[in-house]
Amino acid sequence: MERAQRSRRGGFTLIELLIVIAIIVVLISAAAPKFSQYLMNARETAAMSAIRTIHTAQTQYNSQFGRFAATLAELGPPAGGQEGPGAADLIPSDLATGIKGGYKFVLETTPTGYRVLATPVAFNRDGRRSFYSDQTMVLRQNWGADPATATSPEMQ
Numbered sequence: 001m002e003r004a005q006r007s008r009r010g011g012f013t014l015i016e017l018l019i020v021i022a023i024i025v026v027l028i029s030a031a032a033p034k035f036s037q038y039l040m041n042a043r044e045t046a047a048m049s050a051i052r053t054i055h056t057a058q059t060q061y062n063s064q065f066g067r068f069a070a071t072l073a074e075l076g077p078p079a080g081g082q083e084g085p086g087a088a089d090l091i092p093s094d095l096a097t098g099i100k101g102g103y104k105f106v107l108e109t110t111p112t113g114y115r116v117l118a119t120p121v122a123f124n125r126d127g128r129r130s131f132y133s134d135q136t137m138v139l140r141q142n143w144g145a146d147p148a149t150a151t152s153p154e155m156q
Contacts, residue, residue: 036125044127047103047118048139048155050095054107054116055137057090064088068114068135072096072107102126110134119147 057075062068065085069075076096078087094100099121106117113135120127123145132140132148139155142148 040125040127043102043120044129046101047105047127047131050100050103050105051116051118051131051133051139053091053095054105055133057088058114058135060090061088068109069107070109070114072098072105075107115150117147 054072054075058068061075065088069088072091073096074086075088075091077089077093078084083089092100095105098105102121103118103126104121106119108115108117115132115134118131120130129141129143130146130148132142132150132152134150140148140150140152141155142152
């Protein structure tokens, strides 16, 4: 009889283990939304940094080739061979593809220069804001699913 009592006291019951697992699940489910929000904030910050990188690259490109690049590929590394107007190697290859860190980047020429648009790949998962900037280097944002434009509020 004493042997049966020892083996019973040596471990946890199934109910005790289930209670511990339930507590862990509740804690994780409470922390998950905050973690998701931190990831979105990080992606948004990275998108703003990528736009600044594009501005710097456009300034260098304009200095070297006498015009602004029309596409991100023109700012990116060459697939093979020498750097030139078709691929100046001024931005990383992942940014040159147009998608980086949960954001889609579009570079377009305008009559007065260029504009850069950055929108989340999946709104409210990758980011809650979209960004717009042009050759003036003023960064604008829009909170919502619609893309930011030249009339969107400036970043503070």
